[in-house]
Amino acid sequence: MTLGDILVNVQGVAKHYGEGETRVDALRSIDLRVHAGEVIALLGPSGSGKTTLLNVIGCILAPTAGRVELDGDAVFDGIWLRSDLRRLRLDKIGFIFQAHNLLPFLTAEENVSVVLDLAGWSAAKGRARARELLDYLEVGHRAKVKPALLSGGEAQRVAIARALANRPRIILADEPTAALDSGRAQLVMDLLRKLATEQEACIIAVTHDEKIFDRFDRLIHLRDGRLADA
Template sequence: MGLGAGIHLEGVSKRYGAGDTAVDALKDVNMSVAPGEVVGLIGPSGSGKTTLLKCLGAVIEPTRGRMTLGGEVIYDNGWQIDDRRVLRRDRIGFIFQAPYLIPFLDAIDNVALLPMLAGRPNAEARARARELLEALDVAHRAQAFPSELSGGEQQRVSIARALANRPPVILADEPTAPLDSERGLAVMRILHQLAGQYQTAIIVVTHDEKIIPTFKRIYAIRDGRTVEEAGEGRGLSA
């Protein structure tokens, strides 16, 4: 992991539309997340949180600025990468509020699919999937289909899937919203643990009062501008 790995945004702006109806959703956003670090991103509705995750995830194009992911400059007043689809598939783990598992694949194949698509041999992809399901304490459900899993189990499978290609970056949008507070904290415990284990840089967008104290650092965003706040940093040592 080289110097500068992790996530860096410098002067990132995003304007939707043009002329009288233009919306400046991000204005000169600066943010850094080190490998192995989990930071929170909080802010009122409409403050630019989803826009920021979409820019970082190469889903939409910023208007200007510079973005580095895993030690590589991906955007510098224009995309610096050939294939944004491959970047999203192989280098970024997305965790959404809903698990979005593929209904006709069992749990292990839901996780193994991405490494297979990235060109890993099937046996290796399945071995990696099993290892992740074990780390997330859901390996006993490996052969179950999504409809046979509880909500918490589905969310853990979707986290395993986000980690399957060992992405240097994970972007999570309200990952604990559908879970009760105990399961939400369990998910955060797993994210903190795996960030350390795989040196992943993780951003978690959240409104969840229960998990906010688990962040050592929090970025607050308001009107498209980020402000770093000290997290309570209580951590998860229980």
């Protein structure tokens, strides 16, 4: 495949907790580059550092050492280089989780547009963008329905729409298909691949779901906080 811009560039990233005999090294000198259009999986046993690495890339967790660049901008180099991490996440990163985490008192459309409200979009533009995404993900006909009345696959598509609302180029997914059957899991991964290609984004997913391994460009294995391959 032809590689696009480098959207995630992690250099020498380490993360440890505690000191002395109680020190735990969650990440050890991680180097990783992910390009626009790539869909990669982070694999490894529990405690290998997968979620820690995802949280570092998502600017949720500060590394102990190293450098992180997102979409061409340096965001961490020993210290955070951006003062407003919430704004950074809104601008650059979309998050998809195993549980859809939709707000039960809002409709599908409102669950998507609320992200744009936070980003400062007008109500009208936010609703229009929400409908555009829901239509794109083939759940536009469910826009006025609340989460309790959505199927599992529909709810996950609404959650994906929410993650894409502000047009982030970096999409981080934590076990996005674990709650879905084989057919729905493969459909979700096909949607994510389509999004990566059409919107020049990258997808980084933590997963144990072997039935979707063939949907990834690379399988990145972590063991004891180190990359086994990249």
